[in-house]
Amino acid sequence: MTLDQVFSITGTIAMAGWVILAVAPRRWPLLNALPRLVLPAVLSLFYAAYIFAFFAESGGGYDSLADVRQLFTLDELLLAGWIHYLAFDLMIGAYLADRLDKVGIGRLLQLPVLAATLFFGPVGVILALCMEGSVRFFSFNTRGLAHVRV
């Protein structure tokens, strides 16, 4: 397998997970285990393979920006870094969707969060936590009111 092929395969795996998160019904546990656990685990194995095989060869490390850049000078590790994004973003996306489900924020409103997590990882986290926080804040502060649907 060439690196480009691995890039394409891992990208497809991740996208399958995102599609399930975005549109599949949440009531089928086996299907929903894919974006939550199975696909991130598969991607993690791809990552582990490349990072262990090529870390030493790159001569890079984690202790300075220059060392990190040195890691990424190797295409295998650039790919590993990318797969790291794919795996973690998907897993975080699933986690955020679960949190939003719990406070009753529906699928339509989850879509911007999932899109933000897919494209800009941590921005999706900020969006989801602020939305959930807002719901919790308002429900906490309106308990005294007679008729409340926050």
Add this chain to the structure above:
Amino acid sequence: MSGYDDAAACDPARGPSLSVVLTGFSLALLLVSLSAGIVDPRLLDGVPVWNKPAKFALSFVVLFGTIAWLEVRLSQPWRTGWLLRGTMAVMAVCMIAEMGYIMMQAGLGQTSHFNLSTPFNHFMYTIVMAFGAVLLVTGIGVFGYAAWADRQANLTPALRIGTALGFGVSFLLTLFIAGYIGGRESSLVGTVGTNHSTLPFLGWSTEVGDLRPAHFLALHSMQILPLFGYLLDRWAISHRPVWVVSGSVVYTAATLLVFAQALAGQPLISL
């Protein structure tokens, strides 16, 4: 689906109100814009590029927060009726379109209002931003109407009048003032040099007339006037309705004066 675990009074089948979720959504956009502003050195017309998304996001936090505050005080038929739910859905779409474009343009280092440079920008400003803004302020008007018409609403007397008037004034004055600004090529009245001095964060001119302070006052009557009504109720002052109505008239007049001052080419605050 575990339903809603944090507030027994909430209807789990419906989920939280859109206004509440959008308050948090806008807060996230505010935090993201402020963060980008810290590391982005680019200026646009002398103002940091991320100031505008931050200002708009803050304004949306306050807008949706105020609507959420009102919504929980309305009676069940009004809150769950098609009018307010439909209004809120339209406002959500408009907010996402406006903020999306404003943030994208900030990222590109371009203006989002008055930008007719490409067919896409032309379309976004003259159609999406213009209609979005009109629908958003019309939504404010609809909620003001609800505050007035819902006799079962959990609002004290002056608070009810202040809310209805505040939202109504916000709707009418913003439609008028922002509509006027939209018909121009800039919110500034007068010519400025490259070292144009502005107020920090707000970005309002301190050299020439700037129509944005009047736009700001118009829009935020929906917070000021309800607060005025609330305080009158709290202090149990006599003739409260007269006070609220007078306060609204004075506020409207002051906003129009600030507007006229800008049209005359005078800055609100000159440094």
